[in-house]
Amino acid sequence: MHSPSTPRADIELRELSGARAEDVELLRRFYRECYEVAFPDPDERESLANMESYLKLKEQGWYGANNYHIVIASLGGGIVGGSVCDYLAEPNAGVIEYLLVQPGLRESGLGSRLLAAIERLCRTDAALLERRELDWLVAETEDPYRNAVPAEGFDTFVRARIMAGLGFRIMDFRYVQPALSDQQEPAENLLLIARPVAGKPDAIGADVVLSIVSQYMRWAMRIEHPLRNREFRGMARALTGRRSIGLVEFAEYLGWDTELRTTEVTDVRDPALSEALDVYESAYSDPGTAWPRTAFRSAVQQGPALAAAGFHYHLWALHRPPQGPCDGMVSFVTMPSAGFGGYLAFGPPLRGSGRLRPIIARIEERMIRDNPQARAWFIECATDLNREIFCKAGFFEVDAAYEQPGSADGRRLPLRLHLLYKPFGRTYEPPVIERAVFLEAIAEIYHVVYQLDPETNASFARLTDSLRDCDSVRTWNKRR
Known part of the structure; x- marks a missing residue:
């Protein structure tokens, strides 16, 4: 038996060479047995033919001052892992294409x-x-908030914890991987992450990031002129x-906060319910x-x-410190089309504590686990x-005449409120919502939260009529 903290010495690591026929066959096995299984999305996957070609080009000296590496891990004749990496001379960085x-x-x-190898x-490439010294190790990884949690396979939130444990942090900008071929689409569900080889700086130079991305596109994606590429120009x-x-x-992005505990209330007899409602x-x-x-x-x-x-209701009691009494509450529902936040209340221990963002992150993880298609x-x-507070935390105000509907018995009249919208994770520009998608979500809110029929509700009719000539609904933030 091997403990999780003890590396297995019987696993062999081998760097592949395009000049050895046995290495080419090993690459083919790795691709079939590991690579295709780990990356089912074809838009994220390099072709086997390209990988074989890259190894041959390496032998021919095509990479010049740059380099290309494939390392395969084997155990008892079986392939158990591998990594593909490019060394880029201009930014003096290694970019990991895949590590699995x-x-x-x-x-x-x-x-x-594998990472150490x-x-x-x-x-060595840098020393030559x-x-x-090498400056940076960089990698792409799936953004857990933009990838469906797989029913089978590797949980993207777990993968994020692994990359965090390996010392990587997220570059705070919108990264889009260009299409890898004419038959593929750009991948907008990825994060670009980095680990300095020495020290722990809080930032990386913008010029270094541009160099890493342009050189990665040039040498790994074979995009000869990055400036002609739409995705690169946008970045x-x-x-x-x-x-x-x-x-x-990653802890900040995903809401890992050891000083904050959430308790899910699922039984009306749970004392936490009364404490939360107080x-x-x-x-x-x-x-x-x-x-x-x-x-x-x-x-x-x-x-x-x-x-x-298909509607998942949640009520959480919030505790800070974790062993303490209930200091706050939050309620929300995950619907088939989107999520909806009900109420959030902080007691004195949570007010001004900076815990809003971690709670938002945890809510979004819960929503995507409830409905992997929710975004x-x-x-x-x-x-x-309150609008300003939530806009600072990543929400955008919807540019529509939204009303909280009145009650069915007429005791509560319709009320104009600020309606805010937030894609899961980080968003760097005000999002645009398709009209049909927006109205579907509002109809679900009226139906499930307010228990009204949107088809006969006057507030919903007014909203629909106001958007009649629109194909989409815009959002804006407090700096509009």
């Missing part, structure tokens, strides 16, 4: 061994150019005028926008039936102050 380990060995230390090869525009790009910890009532007293306690209890009771219909969510804000 078979499921049964993902806690064996093999990933760390790639780093050694790139260090009379550089004292270059976004980086223009910036001296550096921040490096974001906090709620201390924050929401306006009868025009507040729910009674009975409404929350009813929603919790109906949770299993709602989930069976965004909506919230309502009654005040300009």
